[in-house]
Amino acid sequence: MTRRMNVCAAKAHPLYCLDGINFATAASPANTAGVSVRILTGRAVIRIMPFGACRQAVEQALSGFGFTALPAPGCFDETVGSCLAWAGKNCWFLIAGQDKAEREQELMLALDGIAAVSNANDGFLCLGIDGQDARTLIAKGCVLDLDGLETGQCAVTLMAHTRVHLHRKSPTAFDLLVPASHAASFWEWLAMSAADIGMSVTIMPPGRHPASS
Structure with missing residues (x-):
């Protein structure tokens, strides 16, 4: 049927x-x-690719967004309103459903000089x-x-x-x-x-x- x-x-x-x-x-x-x-x-999808030996610095910066570490390959982590997911070799997606523009700006400032950050919303x-x-x-x-x-x-x-x-x-x-x-x-x-x-x-x-x- x-x-x-x-x-x-x-x-x-x-x-x-x-x-x-x-x-x-x-x-x-x-x-x-x-x-x-x-x-x-209305979701923000933000691609994060840490530079060289900057992984620890990236993780420290992400603590301000509620995450304690970059998820291992094949895993994701969640906080209220956001998800941080492994997306490939040396690549993670931060997916935010609320206050999208503000979250994007904050993340780019926090990761300036330690990771390549790009907007994949569209x-x-x-x-x-x-x-x-x-x-x-x-x-x-x-x-x-x-x-x-x-x-x-x-x-x-x-x-x-x-x-x-x-x-x-x-x-x-x-x-x-x-x-x-x-x-x-x-x-x-x-x-x-x-x-x-x-x-x-x-x-x-x-x-x-x-x-x-």
Whole structure:
């Protein structure tokens, strides 16, 4: 049986990478959906790459943002409103959901001279996927063995032929960073793959969600 999507959207949302996508379909009750998908707008995604032997100095600077260390490969850490995640060799993402502009400026000042810091806000579509069938849905397109990805771990992997950053928040909840250039095709795959599960969709406006979903 094919289930329909239940859609709850903000009146205005900056989703340039999903222009032309029609989210609104004949809605079914959200409590019948096997997965809940939240489109998380307004997040700051800041790329941090420590210089040379400056890792310890970077970690000291990040203590002012609530983090005690740079997460080990394949791991992420969270504080209220922010997530710090490993994103590749000598690379981490700080993902902040509130006071975005202020947080970016503070971070760039704190890491000046000890790390390369760049703004990747426009480079990703941020999604939160949770529910009893979230793992089943993700497994349909992900090459990663999700049994080996524990809560608090992350990976850069392929999903629906797209390179994504996948964070496991709990046994039934995941966050994804999807490249904006692939967002429309990824969304089409997601909606099609969830047809037999049922999917509710909520577009979260800025300031209405923490960085950790």
